[in-house]
Amino acid sequence: MKWRTERRRGWSGLIMAAMLLLAACSGGNEDGNGAAGNSGTDGTGNATAGEAEAAAAAEKVLRIRYYDDPAGFDPATIFRVENENIAFNLFSGLTSYSPSGEIIPDLAESWETDDNMTWTFHLREGVQWQKGYGEFTAADVLYSYDRILDPATASPYASEFANVASYEATDDYTVVIKLKSPDANFLHVVANYHQGQIVKQEAVEELGDQFMWNPVGTGPYMIESMKTNSEIVMVRHEDYYRGPAPIERLVFSIIKDDDTAAIALQNGEVDLAMRIERTELLERLEADGFSLNPLYDRAVNLRIFNTDVEPLGEVKVRQAWAHAVDWASNIAATNPMGDSPTINLLPKWMEVYTDDVPVYDYDPEKAKQLLAEAGYPDGFSVTMHVRSVEEIDQLEQENLRAVGIDMQFEIVEAAMYNQIRNDGSFEVSGRQLPAINPDMILFSYLHPDNIAPNGLNGARYDNPELTELLEAARAEIDADKRKSLYAQVQRIALTDLPYIPRLSANGFWPGFDYVENVVINPLSQVNFYEVDMTN
């Protein structure tokens, strides 16, 4: 009997200890949230429970699935599209993007240039910073650009300003930027994205390295609170220059697994799911009456050939590869909703896109013939680095085997995969570069300055004729001439074929139909200012 009572006491002690630890830790949690959260919502803390409930009932709250741990929102160091989406709603640039991806005025009301070299921006007056940091002026623009270029910031986006010769404020509401060489796409460089996002000096200096978690911008939403790796709450900026957003509060709930996200959506635990791309899940959600909110041709996914490796340096070998694989059928058999067939390096919605390029239809006989002409009638062996072997990769392997190309997979995990691709130490690999500026894609992949490891030209492609056309296209002022120069670049690139466009990836943010106007822009971002709820 004695034994039993003592044993019970032992258990209750353990449970007590557990409770204490929990209480201690959760107490700490609430303190942390309170400190971060109260700055934006002064006074609500004093409301009685009843009032708070009434306010909550009237308030529109949109719950959104977020698919990875957030990694901070400082424009100078931000990375990954889901973090960039938060920043897109938090900050502003001189220009921004419309839902369809066109450049629109943002902090700059208007601008002019005569030669694509000197750009004058006229800033909007009366724009208010979030969290009471006062009014926005040209000084904020200069500070933000200085900060990006300051080596102490170590911003990976500093090089985006490489073509900038100088920038100055001629008065509080005018900024003049001079370039080293003409750039017709310069409005992308100062847009509401990465280096183009304007930050507030006082906030950056007060918060130091915690600015990335407590950012202050001029956008429609600001961060209210955060629970580590669990939840991000944004509240609307009441003094936003276009007026307050229709939805008061955005609650991003971190759900990493796609299956769980689909179930959470179906069960009404979230209203909208950021990025679900698997066909089976999308079909299930569509059948259940959810809006899929698609963005077609989010980014083109390329097969990259290291042209320094025998026999991938031969144009005919690469063309044979393109003919050997039945790209369209493979997509239809594996992920018909998530991916679409494509023929070009650029996504179809880009203004300078052309479909007047060589097209490589599925033709195994032609592939064999090209291989024979290149001197490889019996094919060859090659290794492809992948993160994981997807069904579509296996189909490609089958297709290649049929014409005599023996492709083996080497599976490496994400960080190493990125490193191998950046070093250029692979034979065959892949890449998918989301971009809105055609130069971002064409210069990165095709310009000799960007040959790996200096840039993304993993093919080590260097064709002086194309380089010259590309540089001329960037400098050209006349829109039609520029378009024709870009068309020539695309034709040469798809003839030489250092990269094969495998597929074009689509994006989906499935949600309830009462969540209206969810439009994913070509940078895969949603402007929540445009979104409303009708329930």
Next chain:
Amino acid sequence: MKEYLVKKAWQLIPTVLGVVTLVFIVMRLIPGDATSHMAGDNLSGDALNAMRERMGLDVPIWQQYFNYLLQLVRLDLGTTMVTGQPVAKLILEALPVTFLISVLTVGISCLVAITLGTLAAFTAHKGKKLVDSVLTWITMLVDLMPSFWMALLLMLLFTLTLGWLPATGSIDYGDPLGLLRRIALPLIVLCMGQISTIARITRTSVLEVLNEDYIRTARAFGAPQLLVVFRHALKNAAMPIITVAGLAFGSLMNGTVITEFIFSIPGIGSLLIGGIKMRDYTLVQSVILVYSMLFIVVNMMTDLIYRYMDPRVKY
């Protein structure tokens, strides 16, 4: 007792130093660093070098190691390389939910498994093979089911079809009932994994004890059968069960990685996986350091319970 604790405390130092060094080396042997994850699809060259510099990855490795040790001596776990958050704060935020889930999992599993295991042993002892085999088969079947698959099935059943339990949601300690509902599904998945192991051990060791003389004596004195089994036999069969339960608790505390991932639980397993994925050396090193200390503490507690249960055990 006191001697034992002092001895253990001294052993802690080389163990911790060993763990720290090993993790430091292993993390740097894995190809890629924090920048390779951040690079994603659109960064390379100078941009990556700038990032490397910012995160202190450009200094020689021995210097990084020395700095890290110095920092630990000051009892400072540092800030994460990638996101600049204090590591100690992250761990303290992630620990409670993992701790709660681990305690409940071990508690519930022991309760169910010991009952099942004892019943199986008892029926086997009585020669009723059928009940024993049915129980053995069920536990084996449960053991064989992959946890991610089971998690998905449970979600489809309890969340979508029946609508009883949520699949996701925030962890709110202010609402115990809501919290229990929130962690119910992960608990079921984790318990399934533990119950079969503990039940099998219980069955074996109770069966052994049931063959002992003193059990026969107790029965001969006319003590009720179930009382004999649950009081006398089980108590004497407890040692291996405690060992298994202790180990289970240790490994559960060290993160229930898959379950946390599927059910979006911001626990210690999620933190570690996030750290490894990002190659955040500081985060991973510190989480594993805390892990190993926890494991040592749990082992010490198991040892102490041994002594308590069986005074013959000496250290």
